[in-house]
Each structure stands twice: as C-alpha cells, then as structure tokens.
Amino acid sequence: MINFSWQVEYQSKNNNARTGILTTPHGKINTPAFIFCATKGALKSLTTNIAIDNNTQIILSNTFHLMLQPGSDLIANHGGLHRFLNWNGPMLTDSGGFQIFSLGYGSVADEIKGSANIKRNKTLLSISEEGSLFKSYVDGSFKLLSPEKSIEIQRNLGADLILVFDECTPFHVDKSYTEMSMRRSHRWATRSLNRFNSQIKYKPCFGSAGEQKLYGIVQGGIYEDLREESIEFNLNKIDKFGIAIGGSLGSSKEEMYKVVNFTAPKLGNKYPIHLLGIGDPRDIWNLVKSGIDTFDCVSPTRLARHGSALIKGKLGKKNIKNKKFANDLSPVDTTCGCSTCKNYSLAYLHHLFKAEELLGLQLVTAHNIYFMNQLMKLIRISIENDSLDKAEKDWFS
C-alpha cells in the first residue's frame, strides 16, 4: 500500500507551471493547492466541516503555538491532531521555524510591506547551534525549540506532512548572517531528519495518526549563490519527501518573484514544492509559473475577520464594513458558489459587522476559503489548457 506519493500530472508548455497529485494517508491533494492555517488547531471562526463544504483540501497547524497550548502530549493522547480538531483530510505542520522569525523580526508580509520591526522583540531570547530559546506567550516560561524537539512535537501532532526545523532569516540582516544562518539551518535539517528517522512514532502507544513525510527547506535569502548552495543541500544531502522555499524573499514583490523564480525551477519536479507564507492571489498567479505546488498564508482567513471579502479583479476585495454595502441585496459575488454567497446578502454581512455579531467573521471566512480554492482550481485547469497567462489577465481585468 502506498501511503504517500507525488506525481506531476501535466507540465506546462509555456513555463514551469505544473499540475500534480500529492497523495497522503488522509487523502489526495490536487496541486497547485492552497493550505489554510488552523494555527492553534482551529480555522479561527470556522468548523472543519464548513471548510470541507467550501472545497478545502488541506490545512496546517503550528508547532510553535500548539507546543505552548495545549501541548503536544495532550494532542498525542487524542491520537493526534486530526482527531483533536476533527479534520480527516491531509494536514501539514510547520516546524516552529517561521515563528522564531515572526517573533524576532515580524512576518514575511510585514517585511514585504516594509513594516517589519528592525529590532528583535523580547519574546525571542536567543538563537544558538542548539536551537532557539524564547519566552512562552502563554505563561512567560523559557522554552527551547531545537530540531529534535520540533520533530518530536510534530511526531506527536501526527500531521501527514512535516517540516525540518529552520531559522527563517529576515531581509534586513547582511549576507554573512544569512550564510551562517543557512548553514546552521542545514545542520538543523540533518538533525531533524535523524530524529525523524529514529522514531517512527514518538509515542506510538498513543495511537496512530498515520505515517508522516518530511519536507526540507531551502534558505539563502535573496542571494543566488546561497540559494544554489541550499538547493544543492536539499536535493542531494537529505532524504525528503518535499521541499519548501523559506527564508527571506526580499523586500518587494519583484524581489520575491525573482528569488522564487530562481529557486523553484532548479528543484525540478521530483518533489512537491511548497512556498511558505504567501497567499496574495496576485503572487499565486505569478509564482505557480515558477513551479510552486502548494502555498500557505493566514491572509484569507485574517482578511475575513477584518471584513475583507476576496473577489476577482484588480481591487481584490470588498470591504464589508463600507457603507455602500448597507443596502446591497446581492451576495459578495453573484457567481460564487460558497455557502455564504448562496445564502446571505452584502447588506446582511454589513449588518453583522456593524452590530459586531460573531457570525459575520465566520461567513466571510467561509467565502474567502471557497474563493481561494476556486482560484487554485482555475489555475489547475488553466495550466492543463496551457492558458494560464490568459486566465490571469482575465482574472484581473
């Protein structure tokens, strides 16, 4: 029985875009696909059943958050995260590496918008060869996250796809720091792999959430020679199922496109390629052409909670709180088949946000999730029709 597999279904004639099928013990993912963030084990305002109703293929949760609250032993007691949060589909966990970066410097999106903190905040205490020392936001205690610890936690959580532990270097550090950090992340990747191989299941007595597969992460910031070195490491030095592109993607969209377009094609099509932390439809249209197979970002669900419903076109969203929607009897998008657009008007959603009714967050989240899944479906169809450029142009016109 093959629990895991990766197969490219169609390779574009015009660029590096491709469609594929990523098979896990919890189901198949048609790629390119979007992975939604259940950061702390919940899609914020949405049940997993509604996420499925709106075509969700895969979700992710975060090692960093779950190790602090409720703790991975407790989740292992449940037989894993799938059962804990009632999700029977494919799942990924990150290694906690991205959160070290966020804690220390601000998020990738902040950085691309130029609003990242230049100074580290006080939650991240130190990064050493051993791992990362930080202060728990739950109880203020000191915690060390190391490659071994990250893998142990991810073994406990039991997601199908898990990541090696890395430092996600920011843009504003110099090349020598990026190089040093990258090489340390490579050593951490080797340690992650060793720990991964030494324990099929960290606590097998707790029941099984199925087999797991490991992703490596390409570092190197915006420096092509460093990216080359990291690509070489990931392709030839560690045993992995998939490869993620991490680290700094620069300080502008142009730089990000350049880094990804330099990196992804060199990774070939033997492994599914994940791009960490990117969710803007404009970026997704662009970066599937470099060969990215999966994306994740909190943005679709976070935007929803701020009242932004995603739509096609240059504008990209409707601000539900805008007064102009107060008496608008049409749904967010008359052509949308989501559970929200089928049942509710803009006027109702506007009312819910004005009246601070929790239901509003849930309904716009459901729309944004369906929207992203439809976007990815359209991209898959367009790749297989060799009409990606036209479809992208139509999308924004």
Place this chain on the structure above:
Amino acid sequence: MINFSWQVEYQSKNNNARTGILTTPHGKINTPAFIFCATKGALKSLTTNIAIDNNTQIILSNTFHLMLQPGSDLIANHGGLHRFLNWNGPMLTDSGGFQIFSLGYGSVADEIKGSANIKRNKTLLSISEEGSLFKSYVDGSFKLLSPEKSIEIQRNLGADLILVFDECTPFHVDKSYTEMSMRRSHRWATRSLNRFNSQIKYKPCFGSAGEQKLYGIVQGGIYEDLREESIEFNLNKIDKFGIAIGGSLGSSKEEMYKVVNFTAPKLGNKYPIHLLGIGDPRDIWNLVKSGIDTFDCVSPTRLARHGSALIKGKLGKKNIKNKKFANDLSPVDTTCGCSTCKNYSLAYLHHLFKAEELLGLQLVTAHNIYFMNQLMKLIRISIENDSLDKAEKDWFS
C-alpha cells in the same frame, strides 16, 4: 389553506401540562418548545443551518435592536427577516417592550437574582401614553417606540408571530404603578391590534414573508387581582392568536412559579401560551406544568459564550474553562447527539477557550441549543406518557 393553527395534542392527567402543535406558514412547532434568540438577526456565533442540524424549531429577533441597526425598511427590502438571516422556519419578534424594561431597570434574570438596577439608566428617557422615548445605542439619536411604530416595524420584519407593544414593569415599583402601567399596556395592546388590522403588510410592495399572527401580553406583576384583570382583558377584549405572560414575575423563583401558576391555567388551552424571558431548565420543568407552551431566553447561547455547556443534573452545566477538562478526551456528554459532542472532546473545547479561538463559542452554542431542544422533546414525551414528575426527578438525580 390554513396558514396558522394551534391544537392541543395531549392534556396531562396530573397537572396543566400539555403538548400541542403550533402551525405557521413557515412550519410546525411541537410544544412545549424553546425559542432561541437571534437578537440582532443572528444566533451570535451560529449559522441557522447548524441550528437546524441541532433540532431548532423556532427563533426570535428583537424589534428594538433591529429598528436601530440595520432598520426595518432595509429588512423589508429583503422581503423580510426570514430571507435576511437565512431562516426558513417559524419565527417570532418581540415588540420592543421587553427592551424598554431592560434599558430602564435591568433584565428579568437580573431581577430574580436581585441584581437589577433600582434607578433607571439614562438610555430610557421617558414612558408616556404615546409610547417610549429612548436614546439609540447606535448613534445617540432620540427614538420613540409606540404601539403603532412597533407593529409597523414587526410588519416590515415579517416574523410569523408578533407581539403587542407593552411595558414590562419591574418588581420594585409599587402596586399603583404596576396597575397604571398595566392599563396603559392594555390601551397599547388595543392600539397595536388596530394598527395590525389596518395593514395586512406595511410595505407589501417589498415582497411577502407570509401572513402574521399577533400575541397579547398578560401584565399585572405579582398582584393576583391585576393579573386577573389582565387575563380578562387578553381573553375577551382583543383579537389574538396567542397570549404571552409578561411583566414582573417577582423577585424569586418561588414568586415566579406562583405568578405563572396563577396566570397560565386561567388562560385555558384555546391559545398557545408563551412565557417571556425564562430559560433555566429547572424553571422550564416546573412551568410546563402550569401550561406554558413556549419559552424564550438568551441564556442557552449566552452561557455558551461564557464557556458553560449545559448538562443534566443538579449542577446543570460544565464550565469548559475549568482546568479539570484540560486533558478530558470525552465529549461534554457521552450520550449527547449534538454536532459538537459527536466530533469534539472537552479537552479540545477547553483548549479553544484558553487560546481564545472563536470556534469554541460556536461549538458550545451548538451543544446548548441541541441540549435545550432535547430537554423540550423529553418534556413532550413525558407529558404524553403522564410521567413528567418522574422524568423531572430523573433529570436532576
């Protein structure tokens, strides 16, 4: 075609309890039944679809809140509240009378707990023969709610069952105020009825949410002679479909039981009897024996948002936030068939509340709604088996 009807199905041999079927153009309600509060047009954190999945028969919304935000004209534009909030089942709206009381004095529950404000707060400006003048909590503007205005708004909203406009007198006022207020509420009831009869549909061009039927309200506080006078008024002086019991129910549960047990039996079984603002299972077990057919209260959904999951027994609830549930792999109630108990553990719910994840509010709300609907179903079966006392005893043992 009969759009509305009321029929007693079984009259208990032991007390005034009865089962019945209340038919509306949007469906039938098996009584005794609980009506859930979609105060501002939403069941707070829950979609109407999930409410239906958890056996909800009927919901109510509030004239007072909806007149201020988003306004009843807007809802009429939608063809009524049913379409606005995506609920195709039976619906009731209150007249705004209860909110005058809440604004001025605190809620019924506050009063029974002895924690009502003795002084009126500043939102309620005055009550006169014309109606009630108050300050909008949305924009600070002055608003008058009169019997005519309340009925016009309720015609716009289009709920199946609507209420005459009344003042819900508090306990701490003296008998002479209660008497004066009751007689004014009777005059308001007549004005409500006149307005109701003069307009089949306030703005019929806006589409139809179906026919509507009016409930009278029995006032008189804790004074039996006043309750007698109000019962006589409601039975013989106005044309109504059902009768609600309103006004002060005293300052203790014993007093409330006494008032309801004095009033409800005298109303007979020709009309469905609604008790306003009561939702504690202990009270419901007790008061169905007086002949109450429907109850409403925010408590099941409000308790859920505070982390209290309703259970059988003397305790009556589990506080999800209690540390003892942190590692409890069982659901709230192993015998419960709600969408939450079927899919989620106490440990997960505890985690969601600790992590301040919105999903927690939704999942406990779904449980509490199912719980109340199961309670009412058990009560109906027990009435028809003439085993109500035994069923009540078992419930709390």
